[in-house]
Amino acid sequence: MGRWEPNARERLAKAALELYSERGYDQTTVAEIAKRAGLTERTFFRHFADKREVLFDGSDILKELFASAVAEAPKSAAPIDVVAAGLEAVCTAFVDRREHFRQRQAVIVANAELKERELIKLASMSAALADALHERGVAKPAASLTAEAGIAVFKVGFERWIAASEERAMSQLIRESLDELKAVTAGN
Incomplete structure (x- = not known):
C-alpha cells in the first residue's frame, strides 16, 4: 500500500x-x-x-476565515458589513471546487445524520461569528442576530451556487443574497 x-x-x-x-x-x-x-x-x-468527518473537514478553516475577516474589518463598519467581509473571505475556500461541493452536498442531503452534522457545523460557525462581533463591541443580542443572518445568507448563497444550472461565482451569489436580506429588512 x-x-x-x-x-x-x-x-x-x-x-x-x-x-x-x-x-x-x-x-x-x-x-x-x-x-x-x-x-x-x-x-x-x-x-x-x-x-463522517471526511465531509466536514474544512469547517475550522471557514470559521478561521470568518473570524479573521471580522477582526480585520474597519472599526467604523456596521455589523452587517463586517459579516459581509467575512462572507467574502469564506468564498475564497470554494473557488474552483463547485463540482466537489455539489457531490458533497448530494451525499449529505441523502443522509439524516449528515444533515444534522451540517446544521451543527453552521450553528458552530454562527456562534464563532457572534463571538467575533461581540469582541468588536457589538452587543450580545445584536451580535447573535447578525451572525445568524450572515449564516443564513451563506446557506442560501451556497445552495444557489451548487444548483445544477448555476455558473456564477459563489461570491456574486452571496452578495446577491445579502442584498436581498438588506432589502427585506429595510422594508423594500
Whole structure:
C-alpha cells in the first residue's frame, strides 16, 4: 500500500466522497475508503475521527476565515458589513471546487445524520461569528442576530451556487443574497 505517498488526507477525502456517491454513506466502510486511497485504516484514523468527518473537514478553516475577516474589518463598519467581509473571505475556500461541493452536498442531503452534522457545523460557525462581533463591541443580542443572518445568507448563497444550472461565482451569489436580506429588512 502507498502509505508513504504524499497527500494521504486528500486521497482519503477523495476516495470517501467517490464511495459515498457510488454506494451511499451508510454502505461505505472506513476499510473501503482506505483501500480505495491505497492506505491503511490506521492512516485513515490518523487524519479523521470517523468517516463522517471526511465531509466536514474544512469547517475550522471557514470559521478561521470568518473570524479573521471580522477582526480585520474597519472599526467604523456596521455589523452587517463586517459579516459581509467575512462572507467574502469564506468564498475564497470554494473557488474552483463547485463540482466537489455539489457531490458533497448530494451525499449529505441523502443522509439524516449528515444533515444534522451540517446544521451543527453552521450553528458552530454562527456562534464563532457572534463571538467575533461581540469582541468588536457589538452587543450580545445584536451580535447573535447578525451572525445568524450572515449564516443564513451563506446557506442560501451556497445552495444557489451548487444548483445544477448555476455558473456564477459563489461570491456574486452571496452578495446577491445579502442584498436581498438588506432589502427585506429595510422594508423594500
